[in-house]
């Protein structure tokens with residue numbers, strides 16, 4: 301008997317919806333199983349210019365252009381004394397409409413993208429949680445799910461994609477979580493209404509505002525006069541006086557005059573939220589019948605807004621790899637070797653940049669004074685153009701800071717030859 305679906309996708313966030321859209325547009329029978337009822341809140345609003353290309357490939361751009369999402373043209377950095385650097389405009393580097401990207405309230409964006417997957421031909425069931433993987437002879441053959449009514453059932457398909465985000469079902473079930481050896485941060489955040497916005501093109505800028513001791517604030521303008529604002533720092537630093545999130549947040553606001561001034565006219569609009577477990581990568585990206593995408597595979601400190609890009613581009617790549625595996629009639633883990641290699645390579649590029657960001661000895665400004673010819677490569681990283689050779693850039697940065705060795709894990713689990 302033929303399975304009803306060729307692929308089951310756990311999670312309807314950006315990675316799952318993108319994988320589903322790619323597969324459905326190729327005529328594949330796909331089912332997305334989402335635990336929540338969309339729209340639902342999610343953190344992570346700031347896009348990179350290169351998010352444009354995966355969205356273009358699944359025909360989603362018109363919906364973005366017709367949306368009310370705030371247009372983002374730039375990133376700006378604020379030092380701990382509140383002094384702002386000249387904004388970095390993407391148009392200075394990119395003569396392409398992708399240079400204008402967006403700040404997206406995730407409840408709306410994720411619902412729009414999941415609807416797009418539906419329109420592309422995928423099936424979606426919400427309010428349904430995946431409880432476990434069905435595993436036979438070391439191969440994932442389906443999922444055990446529980447619907448809103450509490451009823452449990454089994455679904456079977458030749459392929460499953462885990463796009464469950466930071467819940468990371470496969471990582472938990474198979475004990476594959478490997479924390480980054482250095483990037484151990486935590487974040488506390490909220491939203492404000494009526495806080496100050498910069499003018500003109502800078503109204504939609506992402507602002508990264510440093511606090512002393514190696515932490516930083518994000519300040520992201522959203523529609524309806526809302527701003528997403530949060531602080532990231534070492535866990536021990538943030539929680540040094542206790543665990544009350546409001547106290548922590550307001551204590552840190554005082555550490556940067558630009559943030560204090562911008563928040564002053566606003567009122568807090570949502571509760572405080574927090575997260576730890578900042579940077580991890582799964583030991584494997586695939587076993588027979590299963591592959592991982594988005595945060596379900598790996599999470600990198602989001603200081604350069606790489607999460608959405610990696611979810612969208614990774615979802616696109618996962619969709620293509622699954623399609624090729626289904627066409628070949630071979631869904632073994634080895635089919636996902638190129639996928640794992642390419643994804644890990646992109647992540648390593650971003651990861652090196654994140655390490656440099658947190659190194660107290662390193663200043664991007666000083667680096668560019670010595671190596672002005674590498675400005676283009678640096679900018680390519682910052683806009684999400686990660687699929688190129690960055691050796692010249694990182695060989696030069698390595699003169700200033702200790703860069704991490706690439707992590708050895710993240711490839712498919714294939715039997716030893």
Ligand SMILES: Cc1cc2nc3c(=O)[nH]c(=O)nc-3n(C[C@H](O)[C@H](O)[C@H](O)COP(=O)(O)OP(=O)(O)OC[C@H]3O[C@@H](n4cnc5c(N)ncnc54)[C@H](O)[C@@H]3O)c2cc1C
Pocket residue numbers: 310311312313314315316333334335336342343344345346347348428429430431463464465466467468469487489530575593594595596602605606607608609611
């Ligand atoms: C503090 C913080 C700030 C961030 N800021 C940014 C930013 O500015 N820019 C940026 O690009 N990225 C940012 N990120 C990262 C970004 O949020 C993620 O990388 C992105 O959401 C990943 O998308 P995803 O589809 O992999 O996972 P998600 O968006 O988390 O989607 C996963 C989906 O799976 C569903 N799910 C989970 N478990 C189950 C289950 N058992 N059964 C069924 N469904 C399930 C969930 O309900 C969810 O809808 C930030 C992250 C954090 C923590």
